[in-house]
Amino acid sequence: MSTRAHSTQQAAARAATEGGLRVAAVQMASGPTVSANLTEAEVLIRLAARQGARLVVLPEYFAILGLRDSDKVAVREQPGHGPIQDFLSRTAKKLGIWLVGGSVPLWTEDPVKVRNTTLVFDDKGQLAARYDKIHLFGFEMGGETYREEATITAGDEIVVFDSPFGRVGLGICYDLRFPELFRRMQAVDVLVVPAAFTETTGRAHWETLVRARAIENLAYVIASAQGGFHRNGRETHGDSMIVDPWGIVLDRLPRGSGVVVAEIDRDYQARLRQSLPALSHRVFS
Numbered sequence: 006m007s008t009r010a011h012s013t014q015q016a017a018a019r020a021a022t023e024g025g026l027r028v029a030a031v032q033m034a035s036g037p038t039v040s041a042n043l044t045e046a047e048v049l050i051r052l053a054a055r056q057g058a059r060l061v062v063l064p065e066y067f068a069i070l071g072l073r074d075s076d077k078v079a080v081r082e083q084p085g086h087g088p089i090q091d092f093l094s095r096t097a098k099k100l101g102i103w104l105v106g107g108s109v110p111l112w113t114e115d116p117v118k119v120r121n122t123t124l125v126f127d128d129k130g131q132l133a134a135r136y137d138k139i140h141l142f143g144f145e146m147g148g149e150t151y152r153e154e155a156t157i158t159a160g161d162e163i164v165v166f167d168s169p170f171g172r173v174g175l176g177i178c179y180d181l182r183f184p185e186l187f188r189r190m191q192a193v194d195v196l197v198v199p200a201a202f203t204e205t206t207g208r209a210h211w212e213t214l215v216r217a218r219a220i221e222n223l224a225y226v227i228a229s230a231q232g233g234f235h236r237n238g239r240e241t242h243g244d245s246m247i248v249d250p251w252g253i254v255l256d257r258l259p260r261g262s263g264v265v266v267a268e269i270d271r272d273y274q275a276r277l278r279q280s281l282p283a284l285s286h287r288v289f290s
């Protein structure tokens with residue numbers, strides 16, 4: 006498995022000069038109609054931007070949570086083109102923000118599958134990073150069944166990128182359960198995890214997993230979620246949150262649509278990493 010790092014000198018330079026490191030996670034309860042979801046996403050992104058957020062993270066499947074899992078195939082887009090990607094690029098540029106596009110169903114060679122892909126657009130609307138979900142969710146309990154491998158082609162590359170907010174690592178939803186993914190990212194400051202946790206597994210594990218990834222990596226975690234009832238009968242857990250490198254939940258939204266906002270303080274993070282140099286005490290890599 007390889008690691009892809011997107012790095013720009015401009016991003017590093019801006020990080021050094023800009024003060025505002027406010028970030029936001031958007032929570033939605035998306036449905037089967039792409040245009041309706043995009044309209045709602047835009048309202049929430051604008052709300053986050055009005056609150057000063059310069060990095061906004063949408064949830065997994067923000068643009069489509071269809072009646073059947075296979076509905077994503079009908080709206081999958083070629084990388085670089087399509088209504089969902091155009092929306093993300095246009096909105097990032099218009100508002101002058103970095104926008105993490107939750108996940109977007111992208112084309113894959115298999116005609117009945119999609120890539121479950123996070124696309125990151127910078128404040129000029131340019132694509133800054135692409136991550137294809139690596140771990141595919143499978144779950145069966147009390148009549149609830151999920152089998153992502155039937156409709157998703159898994160990715161195989163770990164992705165980090167440089168931004169004014171520090172070095173950011175990407176994961177999607179079920180990836181949260183695999184700490185080794187995040188430990189393999191070198192020197193990440195912020196972990197971004199768009200998700201759509203089920204109510205059953207989210208109630209049991211979500212907060213613990215999000216906070217554990219923050220604590221063990223001494224990193225900020227921006228975890229944006231789907232939260233509510235969906236037209237396909239699915240119930241998602243919500244509780245979007247931003248967690249600091251000490252594991253403190255800075256802001257959260259238990260249920261429904263909305264935004265959570267918090268400041269990233271890189272000096273505080275550096276002090277914590279000095280006080281508790283656990284990352285440099287690693288024996289196993």
Ligand SMILES: O=C(O)CCC(=O)C(=O)O
Nearest residue numbers: 142178179201202203206
């Ligand atoms: O890990 C879990 O419990 C939920 C994962 C999930 O819903 C997903 O990856 O879509």
